[in-house]
Amino acid sequence: MGVLKNVGALVAIGAVLIAIFPPPDVLSGLSSNHDHGPLEIQAIMTAFCLSPIIGTLLGEREGIDTTGGDFKFEEDGDIENDEYAQASIYAILYAMYKNTPNLISPHGKTYQFTFNTWGFAPSPYPEDDPQRHGKAAYAGLVTQPAALEYKKKLGDTPLEIVEIGCGTAAGANLITREVHPTAHYLALDMQQAAINTCNAIHATEDNPGLTCKVVPNGVGNGGNQAPVKDSSIDFVVISETHIADIEIGDLEKEIFTEIRRILKPNGLFLWGNAIPTRVWEQADVELPKLGFELVNNKNHTEGAVIARDEDKERVDMVMDQLLEPYYIMNAPYFGPRCHKVGERLIANFYRHPGTALYLKMVTGYDSYMHQAWRIKK
Numbered sequence: 001m002g003v004l005k006n007v008g009a010l011v012a013i014g015a016v017l018i019a020i021f022p023p024p025d026v027l028s029g030l031s032s033n034h035d036h037g038p039l040e041i042q043a044i045m046t047a048f049c050l051s052p053i054i055g056t057l058l059g060e061r062e063g064i065d066t067t068g069g070d071f072k073f074e075e076d077g078d079i080e081n082d083e084y085a086q087a088s089i090y091a092i093l094y095a096m097y098k099n100t101p102n103l104i105s106p107h108g109k110t111y112q113f114t115f116n117t118w119g120f121a122p123s124p125y126p127e128d129d130p131q132r133h134g135k136a137a138y139a140g141l142v143t144q145p146a147a148l149e150y151k152k153k154l155g156d157t158p159l160e161i162v163e164i165g166c167g168t169a170a171g172a173n174l175i176t177r178e179v180h181p182t183a184h185y186l187a188l189d190m191q192q193a194a195i196n197t198c199n200a201i202h203a204t205e206d207n208p209g210l211t212c213k214v215v216p217n218g219v220g221n222g223g224n225q226a227p228v229k230d231s232s233i234d235f236v237v238i239s240e241t242h243i244a245d246i247e248i249g250d251l252e253k254e255i256f257t258e259i260r261r262i263l264k265p266n267g268l269f270l271w272g273n274a275i276p277t278r279v280w281e282q283a284d285v286e287l288p289k290l291g292f293e294l295v296n297n298k299n300h301t302e303g304a305v306i307a308r309d310e311d312k313e314r315v316d317m318v319m320d321q322l323l324e325p326y327y328i329m330n331a332p333y334f335g336p337r338c339h340k341v342g343e344r345l346i347a348n349f350y351r352h353p354g355t356a357l358y359l360k361m362v363t364g365y366d367s368y369m370h371q372a373w374r375i376k377k
């Protein structure tokens with residue numbers, strides 16, 4: 001690796017890689033319909049680290065808007081959602097996770113990062129389980145009182161579940177293996193890389209209840225449907241998906257309408273996320289207009305802050321472990337600057353203590369809620 005510490009060699013390698021895989025702009029131009037391989041990710045990271053966006057994100061130039069208030073990217077990782085396509089960030093994150101399958105937890109356990117979930121405390125799963133808060137969120141969402149009553153009435157008939165925005169389907173995997181083991185679960189995401197991971201490690205032969213499918217460009221986008229018949233589903237799950245993180249807009253209304261189409265008459269829409277408190281208030285007005293009524297509502301914000309505190313050590317380790325495989329990180333000048341930006345981007349995504357998104361949960365600007373909605377009779 002010594003030679004790679006030489007900037008000249010690095011730039012040359014970067015140039016070759018870039019010539020082979022023309023890099024899109026990491027913050028906006030990556031495609032979710034494509035699974036980026038290891039060499040391609042090296043090229044993308046090299047281009048990203050050498051690009052002027054690093055200086056911009058470090059506050060050396062004007063040009064990036066933060067989400068308002070006293071937040072600054074270089075200190076707390078704040079960046080306005082509109083500044084980048086979420087899809088690009090996920091494309092690279094999922095590729096990075098897959099590229100780093102042997103993360104080490106603070107308890108010395110080896111694991112692959114599959115939950116893209118903040119989750120909350122307390123968790124019923126053991127303290128040395130590195131993904132226990134995400135597991136708590138998924139298990140809690142599908143065992144809300146209304147969901148348990150529904151399941152009881154259904155008796156031996158398998159639950160038909162659809163998830164929109166499943167990521168690698170880590171939560172779906174937990175549900176089909178442990179929480180509702182007889183369920184038929186269709187897990188949907190717009191990211192090809194995430195669905196590939198699902199098929200490789202979650203929807204395996206020993207877990208026949210789980211199926212993962214990619215929905216190119218996402219459910220609801222331009223009227224895109226879920227590949228599911230009308231009135232056929234017991235539970236639709238959405239957990240920590242960037243729906244309604246700014247407002248209940250056209251996309252959200254399309255998605256809710258699609259959920260209504262596929263739910264059975266008594267079926268439940270089980271929704272959990274940390275989004276602005278005002279958007280939850282807007283949902284209380286908009287979902288009833290689309291024919292839903294609220295049947296469970298639980299505020300997990302305090303537990304979500306505790307989860308981020310409890311998870312701090314693990315996430316600190318993850319950031320180093322995720323960024324470590326990229327040659328460009330070893331380059332003088334460019335490497336440390338890029339590492340800092342990468343760390344801040346990942347930290348804010350994880351609502352890591354000290355970041356803007358963490359502080360927003362502490363102040364109650366954002367709320368982590370679990371809700372169950374039913375179609376109004």
Ligand SMILES: C[S@@+](CC[C@H](N)C(=O)[O-])C[C@H]1O[C@@H](n2cnc3c(N)ncnc32)[C@H](O)[C@@H]1O
Nearest residue numbers: 115116117165166167189190191218219239241
């Ligand atoms: C923060 S990740 C969470 C993934 C998963 N729910 C978890 O907790 O691990 C959000 C996911 O939602 C997906 N997503 C967002 N909007 C979507 C849509 N309209 N249709 C399908 N997937 C969507 C993204 O591709 C991304 O994988």
Ligand SMILES: *[C@@H]1O[C@H](CO)[C@@H](O)[C@H](O)[C@H]1NC(C)=O
Nearest residue numbers: 277280299301302363364367
């Ligand atoms: C949830 O609880 C937090 C306090 O932990 C509060 O600030 C917030 O307003 C509550 N959100 C909702 C939607 O009730």
